[in-house]
Amino acid sequence: MCGIIACVGSDDAADTVLTGLENLEYRGYDSAGVAIQNGTDLVVRKRAGKISELTGGFVRDLPEGVSGIGHTRWSTHGPPTDENAHPHTSASGAVAVVHNGIISNYEALRSELETAGYAFESDTDTEVIPHLVEQYLTQGLDSDEAFRRAIDRLEGSYAIAMMIEGENVVRAARQGSPLVVGLHDDAYYLASDVPAFLEFTDEVIYLEDGDIVTAESGSISITNLAGDPISREVDVVDWDPEETGKGEYDHYMLKEIESQPESLSNTIRGRIDPDEPAVRLEGFPAGCFEDVSEVHFVACGTSYHASLYGARLLDEANVRVRTSRASEFTGRVPDPEGTLVVAVTQSGETADTLGALRAAWSAGADTLAVTNVVGSTMAREADDVLYIRAGPEIGVAATKTFSSQVVTLALLAERLTEDIDGAIRRDDLGSYLRHLSVLPDQIEEVIRTSRAEALSTKYEDRNAYFFIGHALQHPVALEGALKFKEITYEHAEGFASGELKHGPLALVTPGTPVFALFDGKHDEKTHTNAKEAQARGAEIIAITASERTAEFADDVLVIPDTHPDLSGLLANIQLQFVSYYTARRLGRPIDKPRNLAKSVTVE
Structure with a gap:
């Protein structure tokens, strides 16, 4: 859900962090921010809204430091506001932290820190972390020990990256939330997911729960909470960086x-x-x-x-x-x-x-x-x-x-x-x-011949959409409905064909589109229930390899003939196109639908 990017040893940390944030947009977010270390000062910029608003606004005067951290936030504690955006800083502004996950004991920690005189500016659970670190720094602990002591106080799940003013060092910790390290010559990257830094390096270390990372230009160490060294294998990611770009596509x-x-x-x-x-x-x-x-x-x-x-x-x-x-x-x-x-x-x-x-x-x-x-x-x-x-x-x-x-x-x-x-x-x-x-070739045929775009025009202004299928077509109907509601924001439901008459048929009104999936093996139930819906005024769109099966239908999306146990995979392509083209006509943000995230890393 939330996204972390950090770098140290980069020629231009601000540009690297902003690029990483843009690469993490797919995870879903409602605010974003960065902190850049220029050698002496720690400069923080953050706000609610999209990364484009960051890059087009107040980040123009960010220093060209060699280390930085960035974050895309998905709201859990507190609404999406400038104050709740990450990074969060300590009272003096000397400590900046980005965090994914949930600190389950943050209320107790916040109360303790408020009693000690620390003032909070946000509603987030994350803000306890920089205050804890600063508290330990004022007690005379060095930066490494202050970070470890703060981490030791936390309960819950987290991936954390931290910077301290005047130090070109990024410290990080993982417990129950993903965090991966990228390596390239003397530069190091930390992120929630590999695509964040894939254009910079394909060499990665997957951190495990309890790992503590200290990274500076030309040097990185991984230890446990007690400070004991840990060896982690370096893997090479076989994804092509071009795979993570849109290329000539709109979405x-x-x-x-x-x-x-x-x-x-x-x-x-x-x-x-x-x-x-x-x-x-x-x-x-x-x-x-x-x-x-x-x-x-x-x-x-x-x-x-x-x-x-x-x-x-x-x-x-x-x-x-x-x-x-x-x-x-x-x-x-x-x-x-x-x-x-x-x-x-x-x-x-x-x-x-x-x-x-x-x-x-x-x-x-x-x-x-x-x-x-x-x-x-x-x-x-x-x-x-x-x-x-x-x-x-x-x-x-x-x-x-x-x-x-x-x-x-x-x-x-x-x-x-x-x-x-x-x-x-x-x-x-x-x-x-x-x-x-030969299924890949048949999918290519569906892509080349699909009429889904024209159908999306015909059925775009309806109140509800239903998807039905029997046996192996049932999970495809459920998936078709999920895709449709995810990106169009329109009401859609999937049902086992035989269940339509046991209640959901009450929702069918004249003009309701019903997508009926046929596999050539279990078609009787789907045919009977589609006809029953049609008798109530529904318009039936059949997805089938045999147009004879669906002569009664108002429209047909044809799929190549295949084994009945595989036909659902071809029908699924047609339903994905229907969802995509409907959402495009409605002007929806297709790749980043509201309230949703690519990877749901909190329960």
């Missing part, structure tokens, strides 16, 4: 929709052999799942819909399976020794999903992370990890990562059925994998 979302042939090819590459036929997942040899008797998916939002897709595939293979929203997962695992808990998250940092993973691990279950980000907290904490290999996704609304998650879970389902006792393997595995191998 990241459109770029990422249209990049799905490539991202899905990466997801599939080396993992399937239609001729044998076989699914081979790196790191999961034959027999590794033979002790599994039940699979339990935990996820949030789009990842939850992908999990529903994977769970349906396992259910049809006679595998005991459950799916829980991570925020509702209690940690109860009836058979810990036989349960595999699969945590699905694009970022690998989603707080609710991390909490569910840790609860499952504490209960004694084996855990597997399905994620997009190498080195993420989820990837490190789970017993095993399976990467979706979708590449960086910048738009807040997940697009290419949903399709890569679904395909990864589909492959995982096939591997699980090989090992799990009583599972029923596909008798058409070769055909299934051949269809999967």
